[in-house]
Amino acid sequence: xxxxxxxxxxxxxxxxxxxxxxxxxxxxxxxxxxxxxxxxxxxxxxxxxxxxxxxxxxxxxxxxxxxxxxxxxxxxxxxxxxxxxxxxxxxxxxxxxxxxxxxxxxxxxxxxxxxxxxxxxxxxxxxxxxxxxxxxxxxxxxxxxxxxxxxxxxxxxxxxxxxxxxxxxxxxxxxxxxxxxxxxxxxxxxxxxxxxxxxxxxxxxxxxxxxxxxxxxxxxxxxxxxxxxxx
Numbered sequence: 001x002x003x004x005x006x007x008x009x010x011x012x013x014x015x016x017x018x019x020x021x022x023x024x025x026x027x028x029x030x031x032x033x034x035x036x037x038x039x040x041x042x043x044x045x046x047x048x049x050x051x052x053x054x055x056x057x058x059x060x061x062x063x064x065x066x067x068x069x070x071x072x073x074x075x076x077x078x079x080x081x082x083x084x085x086x087x088x089x090x091x092x093x094x095x096x097x098x099x100x101x102x103x104x105x106x107x108x109x110x111x112x113x114x115x116x117x118x119x120x121x122x123x124x125x126x127x128x129x130x131x132x133x134x135x136x137x138x139x140x141x142x143x144x145x146x147x148x149x150x151x152x153x154x155x156x157x158x159x160x161x162x163x164x165x166x167x168x169x170x171x172x173x174x175x176x177x178x179x180x181x182x183x184x185x186x187x188x189x190x191x192x193x194x195x196x197x198x199x200x201x202x203x204x205x206x207x208x209x210x211x212x213x214x215x216x217x218x219x220x221x222x223x224x225x226x227x228x229x230x231x
Contacts, residue, residue, distance in 0.1 A: 034072070035202070041069045083149050083231065090148045090157065094193060139165040139211035142223035149231040153201050156228055158209060159193040163220060166211035171196060174206040174225055188212070199230040 029037065045062040048055045058065075108127070115121035122129060145160040158171060171186040186196055186207070199205055206227050211220040 034076075038069050038072060041065050083229070087149050087151065087157075087231075090159075091151075094159070136214055136217035137165045138218045139163050139213045139220035141221055142169075142209050142211060145209050145223045145226055147205075147207055147226045147228035149228060150195055150197070151231075152197070153231055154199045155195055155197045156199055156205065156207070156230060157193070158189075158196055158207060160209060160223070162192050163211035165213045165217055166192075166220070167214060168212045169194070169209050170212055170219070171207055171209050172222070174208070177206050177225065177227075180225065183208075201230055203230050204228070205230055 027040075032040070045065050048058050048062050111122070111125065111127070119129075140163055142163060143161045145158070148157045148159075149155075150157050160169075163169075168188050168190050169192060170188050172183040173186055174180055174183050176182065196207065204227055206225040208222045208225040210222045213219065
């Protein structure tokens with residue numbers, strides 16, 4: 001919290017003395033990142049300890065301040081470990097989904113070979129059939145959009161459920177979530193799972209996605225932005 005500079009009168013009943021300037025500390029905590037606050041805590045406790053003749057009884061004590069900084073750093077390590085576990089789980093899930101897709105594709109090939117595309121036989125199964133000469137459909141809304149830390153530094157994984165009519169997906173980053181209309185376009189991807197990169201490690205980034213159809217189909221709406229901490 002920043003306070004205005006004030007002055008005081010040091011006179012003790014005698015002749016008035018010139019007013020002395022009394023400075024105020026400007027912590028600017030709202031402008032600092034957590035890492036900057038931890039660095040400030042380290043430097044401040046070190047300086048207080050070095051100057052005990054002046055600052056004999058810090059309140060809170062340097063032990064308390066150092067303890068809080070140590071606890072926060074331990075929590076950051078725990079979060080990093082949890083992110084690594086979550087990343088591995090998401091990778092495993094993606095691999096399992098890819099394997100399921102491959103098996104469903106193989107099953108569809110078997111069905112087509114067996115039925116020779118006969119409508120009455122295909123009607124026995126809960127499958128969709130490709131349209132014939134239908135008008136292009138504008139892709140719908142993105143569903144299940146989520147972000148997770150990538151394997152490499154500065155990398156973010158983006159994924160969602162496949163969107164009908166989509167041939168690719170566009171992404172944009174919102175630098176300031178309080179100004180969602182101001183966005184920066186990122187790279188596109190042909191599939192619903194992709195890696196976005198070149199982000200600043202440790203930053204919190206807000207990203208959203210929309211589906212892109214063919215030339216005559218247009219583009220779907222942007223989904224709600226999702227946030228992730230960049231590894």
